[in-house]
Amino acid sequence: MKVLSKAKLEAALNKLSDRNEVFVPMQKGQQSGYFTWKSFENGQDELMLDALNVYQSPKNAVLPQTEKMYSIKSQGVEVNIDQTYEDAHPTIIFGARGCDVKGIIAMDDVFLTRGYEDSFYKARRSGNTIIANACYEPGANCFCNAMEVNSLEPVGADVILRDAGDGYVWEVKSDKGEAVTALIADLLEEKEAKLPEVKPFIQKVDYSGVAEKLKSMFDHPLWDKLSQPCINCGMCTYVCPSCYCFDIQVKMWGEEGYRFRAWDSCMFEEYSREAGGGNPRGASKERFRQRFLHKLEFFKERYGTPLCTGCGRCIIVCPTDINIVRIIDAVKEAEINA
Amino acid sequence: MPDQDHKCTCSEQPLVPTIVEVIDIIDRTPDVKSFFVRNVDGNGVPFQVAPGQCGMVSHLPIGEAMISCTWQEEQEYLEFAIKRVGLLTDELHQIEVGQKIGVRGPYGNGFPVDACKGRDMVFIAGGIGLAPLRSFIKYCFKNRADYGKITILYGSRSKADLCFKEELFELWPQETNTEVFVTIDNAQADWDGHVGFVPSYMEEVNPSSQGAIAVVCGPPIMIKFVLQSLEKMGYNDDQVITTLEMRMKCGIGKCGRCNIGSEFICLDGPVYYLKQLRDLPPEW
Structure with a gap:
């Protein structure tokens, strides 16, 4: 098997970065997330390939937090769009865990299927290669196995890394994977490596039948109780590897400007507020319910898979201790017709 | 219902508007105006609209909103009747004939004009x-x-x-x-x-x-x-x-906000039989 020795990891990242923007999990000051290898500062930043989940997911690489869409020139009655900003520059997400890979695959369903291809997403994704990092020891908040993710064999990865102690087993999974492998072929060694033992999941979550059961629970009183602590801060949607909702806004300086999109959140009142003032989800509970139904029911109905990937980030960041695992449990236990 | 076979006739950049010219404006009521738009070269309309379909109307420096197309007169014009209710529509009500604006579409399923024949x-x-x-x-x-x-x-x-x-x-x-x-x-x-x-x-x-x-x-x-x-x-x-109407941003079932259950109103709707709505969560 092909192995990338850990001693050659930095050399590999350097080499990959010659032609690609390489997003790597790292601790950077107070933040952890996927940042570009070129921005890595020796002695200050810390590579986080061993961590299960850094604070921010790598979705930024394919759906930037803000993204320019097109230019606007407006002079009197004349208006022009001179330029659109589809960006297909080559990027690599290096070391993504299965849950985060699934987040991107779910976004592929949204942005690239059902009649319309989003040209901005399509461009970024066409230039993007995913090098996944298989998980052998789930963390305290991990439950991807319950959400149809195989963290040992992440579907959609172009290369899968397996941490074998002093090196990573390097498994090529696609043509894109072949192409990036060729860039560092001289750093890979052909040898045997012992893979780690697969450890059990600590979180026990049973999602089976939940999507189907939720279909008849829209008006169930459990939403009142479950949503009570929620302050609609939106942190869960911000750190979520699969939350993809976006807003489109404009920035003008006099006659020139551009339209851009930015991550949005179903937690915010403005998200669904109509110009006339009406809002189908004006109440906090309604927004809370929307988020969990989208994750656990609606997305599965539409695309055949849940939109929660079991990464556990929202459990960690929620300031009011709302826990999606407990919500799944509550749905499981709920009596219908209550 | 989610339509996997939706045949796309839209541009390859569905989120980028086409610039059109406002060729006429009519006051319909004190707060509703009709805007008639045509391609800037004076020739034809930017897209073909079936009854009940919508267009995203864009006053580029301000914003854009989904507006039902109240009529397409052959290849002469598209007409949008717009009520003044917010920031964008306030600005639209200020513009004059000759102004260039953006439109994109057509969006949505439209009315079942064929299924209603004979009724x-x-x-x-x-x-x-x-x-x-x-x-x-x-x-x-x-x-x-x-x-x-x-x-x-x-x-x-x-x-x-x-x-x-x-x-x-x-x-x-x-x-x-x-x-x-x-x-x-x-x-x-x-x-x-x-x-x-x-x-x-x-x-x-x-x-x-x-x-x-x-x-x-x-x-x-x-x-x-x-x-x-x-x-x-x-x-x-x-x-x-x-x-139905819901707040919309993209018009193509991507941006998230216009869902009712697993339906995106901009793409799968906005037109529904009551029979279909009965199967959706009561958010309409």
Whole structure:
């Protein structure tokens, strides 16, 4: 098997970065997330390939937090769009865990299927290669196995890394994977490596039948109780590897400007507020319910898979201790017709 | 319902508007104006719109909003009737003929004009809700032989707030086998027509449910009571059609906010049979 020795990891990242923007999990000051290898500062930043989940997911690489869409020139009655900003520059997400890979695959369903291809997403994704990092020891908040993710064999990865102690087993999974492998072929060694033992999941979550059961629970009183602590801060949607909702806004300086999109959140009142003032989800509970139904029911109905990937980030960041695992449990236990 | 076979005729950059010219503007009411747009080279329209479909209308320096296309006149123009309700529409109401704006589309499923052929049609609208229905009404008149009796029932707050007055009072009543009923919410000195709300007036007029299709659009509260009245009058859930509105940003089922259950109203809707809506969470 092909192995990338850990001693050659930095050399590999350097080499990959010659032609690609390489997003790597790292601790950077107070933040952890996927940042570009070129921005890595020796002695200050810390590579986080061993961590299960850094604070921010790598979705930024394919759906930037803000993204320019097109230019606007407006002079009197004349208006022009001179330029659109589809960006297909080559990027690599290096070391993504299965849950985060699934987040991107779910976004592929949204942005690239059902009649319309989003040209901005399509461009970024066409230039993007995913090098996944298989998980052998789930963390305290991990439950991807319950959400149809195989963290040992992440579907959609172009290369899968397996941490074998002093090196990573390097498994090529696609043509894109072949192409990036060729860039560092001289750093890979052909040898045997012992893979780690697969450890059990600590979180026990049973999602089976939940999507189907939720279909008849829209008006169930459990939403009142479950949503009570929620302050609609939106942190869960911000750190979520699969939350993809976006807003489109404009920035003008006099006659020139551009339209851009930015991550949005179903937690915010403005998200669904109509110009006339009406809002189908004006109440906090309604927004809370929307988020969990989208994750656990609606997305599965539409695309055949849940939109929660079991990464556990929202459990960690929620300031009011709302826990999606407990919500799944509550749905499981709920009596219908209550 | 999610349509996996949706055949896309849109551009390869569905989120980027096409620039068009506003060739005419008509005041419909004190707060509704019709904007007529055509390609900037004076030749044709930016896209073909079926009755009930929408366009994302963009005043580029300000913003964009999903607006039902109230009529496409062949390759001459697209007409959008827009009520002044917010930031973008305030600005749109300031523009003058000759202004270039952006549009993208067509979006949504549109009315089932073929499935309704041979049926008596009952159109029930309130306020600006007549704008989307008008595309279907005009389509019926254009293809008059394809449809049975046409009943149009329309109401607004006051006489001044009635949209498309010329059509309501002069053109449509002259069409064959057509009746038009108009009401306003409160009596006023220069009005000798019916006074009262749409649902009760509809029960009074009582258009037969036999073989008929009712198409409803208006403020949510009106829709709610009209649906109750139609049920009383013997209309089944597969004889009632409505068109929904939700806040929209992308128009192509991506940005998230216009969902009701697993449906995206911009893409899978906005037109639904009541029968379909009964299967969705009650957020409409």
